Amino acid sequence: MATGGSSSGMGSGGMTSKLQAAEIAERAGIALAIASGLHDAPISRATAQAIGTLFLPRRKDAGRKAWLGGRLRLKGALVIDAGAARALGKGSSLLAAGVIRVEGEFQRGDAVAIRSDAGETLAHGLAEYDALECARLMGTSSAEHAALLGYAPRSAVVHRDQMVVL
Numbered sequence: 001m002a003t004g005g006s007s008s009g010m011g012s013g014g015m016t017s018k019l020q021a022a023e024i025a026e027r028a029g030i031a032l033a034i035a036s037g038l039h040d041a042p043i044s045r046a047t048a049q050a051i052g053t054l055f056l057p058r059r060k061d062a063g064r065k066a067w068l069g070g071r072l073r074l075k076g077a078l079v080i081d082a083g084a085a086r087a088l089g090k091g092s093s094l095l096a097a098g099v100i101r102v103e104g105e106f107q108r109g110d111a112v113a114i115r116s117d118a119g120e121t122l123a124h125g126l127a128e129y130d131a132l133e134c135a136r137l138m139g140t141s142s143a144e145h146a147a148l149l150g151y152a153p154r155s156a157v158v159h160r161d162q163m164v165v166l
Contacts, residue, residue, distance in 0.1 A: 018034050022034070022055040025055065025057070026055055026056070026057050026058045029057040030057055031054065031055065031056050031057055032054075032055045033046060033052055033053065033054050033055070034052055034053045034055075035051065035052030035053075036051075036052070073111065074104075074111050074112055074113045074124065075104055075105065075106035075107070075110040075111060075112060075127075076102065076103050076104025076105060076106040076110070076112045076113075076127075076131055077102075077103040077104060077112055077113040077114070077115050078094065078099050078101075078102060078103075078112055078113070078114050078115070078127075078134060078157065078158065079099070079100050079101035079102075079103065079115050079116070079117055080094065080098045080099055080100060080114060080115070080116065080117075080122070081098050081100050081117065082116075082117075083098055084097070084098020084099070085098075085116055085122055088114065088122055088123055088163075088165055089165065091160060091165075092160060093155065093156035093157075093158065093159045093160040093163070094114060094123075094125065094156055094157045094158040094163065095142065095156055095157060096134070096137035096138055096139070096140050096141075096142070096145065096157050097139060097140060097141055097142075099134060099137070099138035099139065099157060100117060100138065100139065101117075101138070102131050102134045102135045102138060104131060105131050106127055106130060106131045107127075107130045107131075108127055108128060108129055108130050108133075109126055109127065110126065110127055111124060111125070111126060111127075112124070112125060112126075112127050112158070114158065114163070121166060122165060122166060123158075123163050123164060123165045123166055124163065124164055124166065125158035125159075125162050125163030125164070126158065126159075126162040126163070127157065127158060128154040128155075128156060128157055128158060128159060128162075129154070129157060133149060134157055136148055136149070137149070137153075137157065142155075
């Protein structure tokens with residue numbers, strides 16, 4: 001229901017940008033309040049009068065992981081099999097062997113969703129390959145990558161250091 005515009009004319013981005021900021025803050029372990037700043041002591045006023053909205057932290061991700069897990073503009077998606085989903089849950093990188101479908105057009109370094117075959121978003125991460133290379137590599141083992149690409153491959157399609165499991 002949130003919109004991208006400012007209804008008061010005083011701010012920019014409207015409620016959508018506030019909710020996106022709240023999600024990033026929650027992931028970083030930071031509480032965030034949305035309340036009127038037109039009064040003295042706005043946080044005290046909001047809590048005393050039970051007005052506004054308070055978002056409490058859900059987890060403590062490092063800054064980069066909080067950013068990745070927030071509302072980035074995702075350029076595409078990598079759909080993965082059940083084995084890859086289990087590996088992500090244990091903290092592993094996403095390997096091409098577990099990719100069963102590539103969606104969208106993205107370049108190396110773009111943010112992508114990592115989804116199950118059922119459509120559930122499991123993670124967000126930065127792609128180590130563009131969409132065409134991912135499509136060429138999907139379902140293959142790392143030993144085959146150099147021959148398929150014609151150059152020395154990277155260690156993963158999405159490295160665990162560039163990914164946040166949701």
